[in-house]
Amino acid sequence: MHVLLDRQGWMFSIKTYLASITALYIGLAGNLSRPYWAMATVYIVSQPLLGPTRAKGVYRILGTLLAGAATLLMLPHLVETPLLLSAAMSLWLAGCLFMALLNRGPRGYAFLLAGYTTAFIGFPAVTSPELIFDTVVARSEEIILGTVVAVLFAALVFPASVRPMLTGRIGNWMGDAAHWCRQILEGGRAHAPRNRLAADLVQFEALIEFLRRDDPRHAGAAVSMQQLRERMLLLLPVLSSIADRLGALRRHGDGLPDGLESLVEDIRQWLEAPTESPTHDQLRARISALKPQVDGDLQHLQLASLLLRLEELVDLWADCRALHQAIEQGSAPQDASHYRINTGSVAESRHVDYGMALFSALSAGIALMSYCVLWIGLGWEGGGNGAMMAAVAAAFFAAQDDPAPSMMSFLVWAVVASVVAGIYLFGIFPAVHDFGLLVLLLAVVFLPLGVLLHHPKTMLFALPLTVNLVALLSVQNTYSANIQSFVNSAVAMFIGIGFAVVMTRLFRSVGAEWTARRLVRQGWTTLAEAAEGRGQQDRERFAARMLDLLGLLAPRLAATPEGSDIASVDMLTEARVGLNILQLRRARLELPERSREAVERILAEIAAHYRRQAAARRPLPGDEALRGRLDASLSRVGGVAACKARDEALMGLVGLRFALFPDAEG
Template sequence: MSVNLASIKQALASWAKQEGLTLLFIIQGLIAIFLTLWLAMRLELPQPAVACITVIIVMQPQSGQVLVKGAYRFLGTIIGCVAMLVLVALVAQERVLFLLVVAIWIGLCAAGAMAFRDYRSYAFVLAGYTATLIGIPAVQNPDAAFMMAVWRLLEIGLGIVCASVISACLLPQTSTKAMQQSVKKRFGEFTAFVLENLAEPDNQQQYEHSMLLFATQAVGWENLRNVSSIEDYVSKQRKQRLARLNQEFMQLTSRYAGLHSLLQRVRLHYDNDITTAIDSCLAIVKDTIAPYRGSSLSSQQAKQVADIIATKQENLRLQIRAESARMTVLLSEQQKLDFDTACELIYRLFDEMRSYCDTQASLLTEQHPYEHESTRFQTKLNPVGALITGLRTSFIVLTFGSVWIATAWPSGNNFAMVAIAISAIVTTTPNPARSARQITLGTFIACLLGSLVNLVVLPQIDGFALLCFALAPVYVMGFYLSTQPKFAGYGMGLLIFFTFGAVPLNPAVFDPQLVINNYISLVLAQAMVAIILTVIIPADNGYVWSRLNKEMRLQIPTLFKPKQAQRRQRFESQTRDLLSQCYGFAGDSPEQYKNLIRMSFAVQIIGHAIIEMEETEQQLLSEKSVNHDWLQQKEILKQYVTALFKRPNTIQQGILLEQLATMMDWLRPQISTLSRFESSPPKQLLSHLHIIRNTVLDSHLFNLSSVTSSEGGNYAA
């Protein structure tokens, strides 16, 4: 009996963490919408549907996200209102010119939302969205523009306030709690990944998928950290340590990428002797982290793990030296270099695991020296993508506005307004074309259900309670779909456009002809937006992929710029941000995606080696023991590395490999007298050069044919 009770409790706990949270979100959404609707009716706002749609757009499972998004959206609403009032005052008397100016404004807002892919994007989206709600109707009636701005501001503000209050007061799921859970799970998830990959090193697809997932998690972690620090004082006290933790996790994944690449090369080219020796060193790492595989790790436990790893590091060092001594007579010089480099990467990975756990353990205390460090996650601005998004959105505004003006369609204002609003909203999604297609189908279902409710159900009911019962089933279905990542677009389309047609005006108007006309305009607008976003430079267009690939490669030349503050932090964060930009549409272009993620591995490995090589140089400079000849060779290396990553081709590759060989030959005599696995700057420099050489030679990572084809042709030398 006790076993059954325990299993029931476990099942209930599992349900509460998954389906239970979904049910809670649906309940919160229903209460927020109906509270907003009731207040809008009581306050006699003319379009309660706008307030309810705002709730739908703002509502999120975590209360902190609702508060932050709501604040930015309200700011965007105010900016949009002010901008439209100025434009109406200046050019409303000439509607063609007015439409052109509105197109420019909304295009700028869409470009801003694309450029700033954090919470600032919501302000840009709402600035364009609000401008649409006010500007398009003002074309017909400019005298009423001011009152329309006031009503829209009140309606949107009411929706934001109601959503924020319900999310924060009704069994809130805080971002702080989500942050704490993420901190606990992250090390366990990484150790599980490492152990699985070492057990199945040939499963390249799973390896690439996991690394891409880690990259997107790093970007999401930064957003969650910012929200939780606003929401909770405890998180605010630890904001810099959480940023440091994210930075160290990115360094861990970069380090493992280098180790994985070298191990693949060793297994491919060498016999079992060297792989057995490396595996014996890896065994210490695997045995140490195996107990924490996939488990949650509290900050107190992290301190214990850091101490255990620190103890085991000496065992690892002794094991490496023993294997090095045993393998000395068996290996060639090239094999020795591969073995030594692999051992150094293993040791550094182990040490960085210790450092990560030590940083997690620092979260136990309110004050810590790490909190006084400045650690920033820097996103990579994509000006070309922002320009394309802005021009495409302006084109949609002009196209739909021109159709409306030319046809004098009574529902043409809805036709233009909906198309413009949705094109602005989907701008912030990873794959706007796919989102628009999903929203289109959701809109079609919303039209069918909305017509049924509006024309059949609403005339038969009396009172607010029955109105809520009539609307609730569709809202439940829509909110449920919106919580499922694969169907979120369908749910959003269903929720927004069911509300648009089914929620009555204030006072209510029964006009079947208007309802049908409006729903026809909704479906046509959505379908045309989906077609335009699919045809005109879609997110998975070859040009977009080539730009991402080029931006990824240019991360290496950027490392050589002098006097860079937080260079490592910027490099780690921007390479992940570039990867996260393609995550939403990776499945639409699998080959392009594979080329980009493999290039990202090459960039991360080589970038890591360059950064650490220059850190070693700084150590030598401080000791005044750096060789002038080395500095000259290093400047030549910079030029060749920059040339290869700016214009990759086999000639540049060959020149770089020759320079690397020259520098490695110059270093070898300086380390010949050192004992095995003895730390010294020349030996570290040789290891870094060897890592760069192996990566440039690795056709799986640095595939010149795929790079040049993605750029549209071969580059000249």
């Protein structure tokens, strides 16, 4: 109930309703064949904030034009062979959906629209294929009209910038990161802040795109956001490594060495109060002063590794602060160069699951094709509406692990929409004779629905209810409602969505645990490839890839049943293993031959370990022989003449030793 009392929600609803009525009026005045499509498009495109509305509008127009071109290519040539036309439409839907699933950002929306808009344009046109060009033009005009009106109203009528929301979100992220930093430096190991941070960082790219669309003046802030995301991604494994090193030194040694405890406490205070002493440069100087001689002694290596990670922490956090300040000011970063990052490689390192995307896309295509076979077999003249809705339902929820529950909800609210539409069409509209009265009567339903669209939780059912209601009302210049035609269209819609639900349950539904296992196996395979010298060898790019996996994995691990072996996997630890592998591979080339061969055998054993885990689909204990080789290599490499390659190799070996065998004594 509190949702309906939200002032911002009512402002959004009134603005969106006025935009939709404006689009409908223009469509009616222009004598468009289906002006209500323009009204529905306004509700589809409109978002509470300007940036997302502009982004969605741009990609909706692109998707519509692509769908129109595809329809013109397919329908005239295949309309005489309904099964071939259905197969072509289904393959087109699957192909577009595959591309949409590969593009997790706003760009994927264009492919999603292109997939199911072809069904919206093509299937109703099979009875009059000679008019297909006019039909494509008319549908494109109606959708583009609705999109342009939605964007204009969003930009001109009480525009809501994305900046305040982003400032709040980034402040929360910085707070989560600082809280986790302090917990680790105090000896805690809470996972909640880091999992929340990783999951949020997965959404960062979409927010950057929205900021760019929000206002050209925010281009500098978008650059700052991109750089902040890159540093926060690398902050996660650095903090995880610090937690392990501090824990090991406190457990197995005589406490922290002289000066280190006070340094850790000062860093913790610096995270809380950046304007007070000590400064970043003073902390760096104190870290350098504590660095021991790097040799084969495990205690020295642990301390050196810890101090190296503390150095990275203060550099990364200093940059994060500078970037946060730049974002709040809406400018490009002035001073964020303490930690150098290969920016181009990080931006291209998202995890892409081609197999799962193909499986999901083909499942949607099969659902549409199955309905079309039923439609053609029955010879049902009004069944085209069901094909349209089967395409929408199959495509719209394809990115979910188990789309069936959401599709069932879609079906339920479609039924509600048909009941409300029936009341309007046959109980109210016969008495309506002017546009002004129509506007007032529609406002009774659409204004509360607009408030529900403003909130993410209620939007999930409010959007299908609103759009289906607009489509079923079919407002045109002349009242021509026919109860037989209405019932036929509504039943076809229910059967189409229901068929998509059934086919999805048969072919597609998987649980969060199944997807979590798949993501974990992808991570293990990536680690094996890194150890074998294949795959992404750039440090920042590799870290971004593994942490993208962590962000996708975190919410799914939270949904796995208690006691599941996959819930024990810590992808952040795996990311640290990968970074140490890359460091070791780079350093081994300048070691003496015997040391290099020993390191290469270790890398081969690590690759085999992760290959075994991926094949077994569950975590396996590390081989004690591998631990022995790591300890032996630490001693052997420690005896090599001092040089940069030796120090890097020792850091890589000790990192692997404590990431793979954290509880084993040195």
